[in-house]
Amino acid sequence: MKHRYLPMTEEDKAGMLEAIGVDSVDSLFEDIPEKVQFKGEYNIKPAKSEPALLKELTRLAQKNADLKSNISFLGAGVYDHYMPVIVDHVLSRSEFYTAYTPYQPEISQGELQAIFEFQTMICELTGMDVANSSMYDGGTSLAEAGMLSAGQTRRKKILISSAVHPESKEVVKTYAKGQYIEVIEIPSKDGVTDAEALSDLIDADVAAVMIQYPNFFGRVEPLKELEEIIHANKAMFVVSSNPLSLGALTPPGKFGADIVVGDAQPFGIPTAFGGPHCGYFAVTNKLMRKVPGRLVGQTVDEQGRRGFVLTLQAREQHIRRDKATSNICSNQALNALAASVAMTALGRQGVKDMAVANIQKAHYAKNVLKNNRVEIVFDGPSFNEFVVKLNKPVQSVNQALLEKDIIGGYDLGRDYPDLQGHMLIAVTELRTKEEIDTFAKELGDFHA
Numbered sequence: 174m175k176h177r178y179l180p181m182t183e184e185d186k187a188g189m190l191e192a193i194g195v196d197s198v199d200s201l202f203e204d205i206p207e208k209v210q211f212k213g214e215y216n217i218k219p220a221k222s223e224p225a226l227l228k229e230l231t232r233l234a235q236k237n238a239d240l241k242s243n244i245s246f247l248g249a250g251v252y253d254h255y256m257p258v259i260v261d262h263v264l265s266r267s268e269f270y271t272a273y274t275p276y277q278p279e280i281s282q283g284e285l286q287a288i289f290e291f292q293t294m295i296c297e298l299t300g301m302d303v304a305n306s307s308m309y310d311g312g313t314s315l316a317e318a319g320m321l322s323a324g325q326t327r328r329k330k331i332l333i334s335s336a337v338h339p340e341s342k343e344v345v346k347t348y349a350k351g352q353y354i355e356v357i358e359i360p361s362k363d364g365v366t367d368a369e370a371l372s373d374l375i376d377a378d379v380a381a382v383m384i385q386y387p388n389f390f391g392r393v394e395p396l397k398e399l400e401e402i403i404h405a406n407k408a409m410f411v412v413s414s415n416p417l418s419l420g421a422l423t424p425p426g427k428f429g430a431d432i433v434v435g436d437a438q439p440f441g442i443p444t445a446f447g448g449p450h451c452g453y454f455a456v457t458n459k460l461m462r463k464v465p466g467r468l469v470g471q472t473v474d475e476q477g478r479r480g481f482v483l484t485l486q487a488r489e490q491h492i493r494r495d496k497a498t499s500n501i502c503s504n505q506a507l508n509a510l511a512a513s514v515a516m517t518a519l520g521r522q523g524v525k526d527m528a529v530a531n532i533q534k535a536h537y538a539k540n541v542l543k544n545n546r547v548e549i550v551f552d553g554p555s556f557n558e559f560v561v562k563l564n565k566p567v568q569s570v571n572q573a574l575l576e577k578d579i580i581g582g583y584d585l586g587r588d589y590p591d592l593q594g595h596m597l598i599a600v601t602e603l604r605t606k607e608e609i610d611t612f613a614k615e616l617g618d619f620h621a
Contacts, residue, residue, distance in 0.1 A: 238580055240444065244608045248558050248599025249583035250311070250338050250436065251444045254417070255527065255603055257518035260441040260511050269510055274467075274503075278482045281337070287482035288506060289469045291513040298419045298524075299433040300426025301455035306467040308452030308501065308508040311346035311436030315383060315413050317454065317465045317499060318432040321344050322381030322409035323354050325463060330355045330378045334366040336388035337413060339588035345383070354380070364392040364551030370400050381409040381432075387418055388424060390551055390597065391535070391558025397426035404429060415439060416512075418454065418556045432456050441515025442508050451508035461485065464497030497550030509553025519609065530602035531557035538600045538609045550595060558599045560585065560592075563620040567596050573619045579612055 185199075195201060198371055200279040210230045221229065245253045247450075264270060268283060275281030275288075284429065288306040295304040303496075308314040317332050331349060335358045338445055342358070349356045360370045366384055375382065381401045386394045396412065411432045412425035417439035419425075425433045447597075456464055470484035519527060535557045539549050542561060550560040563570055571581035586593035600609065 184250055185584060189458045205462065211306050217546070226540060238240065238575060243575075243580050244604070244612065245580040246582050246598050246600065246604070246612055247580050248601075249349045249597055250438075251447055251450075252439055252557070252599060252601055253444060253603055254439050254601050256441050256443065257515055259518050261513045263514045264507060264511055270507060272506065272520050275469075275483065278480065280529045282481060285469050285483075286505065287510050287513060288467075289471060289481050290517070291509045294470060295314070295416070295437075295453045295455055297451075298416050298424060299414065299430075299455045300424030300428070301433050301601075302426075302458040303461045303464065303468070304455040305464050306469055306502075306506065307437070307504040308434075308454050309503075309505060310448060310452045311434065311438075311502075312338070312341040312452075312491045313412060314434035314436070315341045315411070315454035316348035317501065318434050319354070319356075319381055320352060320455075320458065320499070321349055321432065321463050321465065322411060323352060323435070323594050326380040326407070326409060327378035328378050328408075330357065330376075330458060331381050331383065332357050332359050332379055332408075333372055333383040334359045334361065334385060334388065334394075336361040336364065336366055336381055336390055336394070337385040338389045341413065342567065357470065360386075361390075364388070364390045364553070365394050368395070368398055368402060371399065375402060375406045376407060377406065379406060379408045381411045383411045383413065385413045386422070386555040387415060388556070390560050391555040391599075392551055393422065393554040393556065395424055396423075396425060398430045399549065413555065417524070417531070419526035419530055420526075421530075421532060422556070424457075426457075437509065437512040440512040440594070442511050442520075443618075449505060451505040451512055453509075453531075465501045467505055527602050528556075531600070533603055534602065534609065535559060535600040537606070538598065538604075538613065541609060541613040542598075542616065545613045545618055547620065557601055558597055561596050561598060561616075563596055563616075565620050568596060570596070570616070570619050574612075574615060577611075579615060581616070583591060 185470060213392045217505040240253050272284045278285060288291055292304040292306060308317060323329065328475055331354055331358060333345060346356050352514060356376060359374060360367045365388065383400055384394050386396060392608060400410055402494045409427060412430045414425055414435045416435055416437055433455045435453055437453050442450055467483055468485050469481055472480050472482055474480050516524060539559055543549060548562040550562050567584035582596040582598040585595040585597050
């Protein structure tokens with residue numbers, strides 16, 4: 174009989190103590206001075222039976238406004254997307270969810286091939302030459318791109334668009350502080366990066382310019398125009414991109430991006446209260462040996478059979494720390510696998526159809542909201558997010574929506590003082606016409 178959990182009996186405890194040659198558990202802590210040992214009672218609830226505990230945890234869980242019982246229009250970097258059922262089926266296989274680092278390729282071919290396929294699909298989406306096996310999340314990927322750029326150009330300044338995700342900007346600034354790199358924000362104009370301001374700010378000391386595409390406001394940035402300014406000053410062009418959007422938008426690689434990063438959460442990874450997710454990192458061939466994290470390569474064995482191995486390992490675990498490209502020691506292989514399975518299940522046409530559905534439904538939502546007296550801000554091309562202006566505080570409007578089982582949009586006033594009373598709304602392919610119509614009516618009524 175298989176057990177998911179085996180309790181330790183008193184006999185087990187006695188046997189272990191005898192094996193290590195001590196009389197009691199307390200004797201294991203004899204070296205800790207008596208005066209610092211805690212002798213009181215912990216401030217926690219008394220233990221409950223398993224059925225009673227399950228009831229209490231279920232009651233607490235039901236207080237959460239989850240996506241099963243609520244209609245969500247909240248995005249801001251984490252989205253409610255369709256997850257093919259096969260994703261959980263594959264992830265539940267123990268050979269994947271218990272795997273860590275495939276250091277021994279002869280017994281890790283399945284894991285290595287799964288990562289290789291993830292890298293391949295990321296390259297196809299982004300239009301880049303090489304991708305790694307994943308990063309912790311989109312913010313970490315962007316920060317690593319900044320550090321790579323500074324090392325490659327030997328410059329100590331980074332320009333980052335104010336329309337980049339606020340949390341990602343903070344991660345970049347945190348990384349940069351330790352490397353004594355200056356981070357300067359480029360103002361946005363009409364919801365996109367101000368090209369004129371970029372021209373004024375960029376100089377010979379700038380290592381990289383970071384743009385998000387689509388940006389935090391959902392707007393599609395004019396990458397061609399920005400790329401010309403950036404490369405004219407010999408700076409690196411770094412683009413952070415929602416990978417699902419690239420099913421419909423021209424990939425950054427086609428616009429001359431040097432590094433493309435982002436979060437693979439839209440593909441098969443649940444929102445999960447904001448993480449854990451999976452960052453991706455893709456570069457041109459020129460930067461192949463500078464990529465942080467792990468790379469899986471394809472090779473052949475002595476019999477000429479196809480195989481996979483970790484390759485170009487320039488992490489601090491493998492070479493001298495001062496020569497390492499990065500101190501990132503791990504990745505998100507299981508979530509990368511989820512993204513790979515989702516992309517495979519959808520297929521090339523499916524990814525495109527899903528991306529187009531996001532564009533179309535967001536466009537429909539804009540029109541319905543306009544008809545319900547809600548002002549749309551930053552008019553122009555966008556993906557699945559857009560900004561509206563309300564006549565009441567966003568927090569109070571969201572609370573009223575929640576009472577109607579609707580999770581409202583993101584309060585932009587939290588990060589942009591000049592956008593107090595503005596809400597960032599996300600409309601994914603999962604939102605139905607009826608849900609959008611209901612949301613538009615309720616939002617129009619609440620903010621009027």
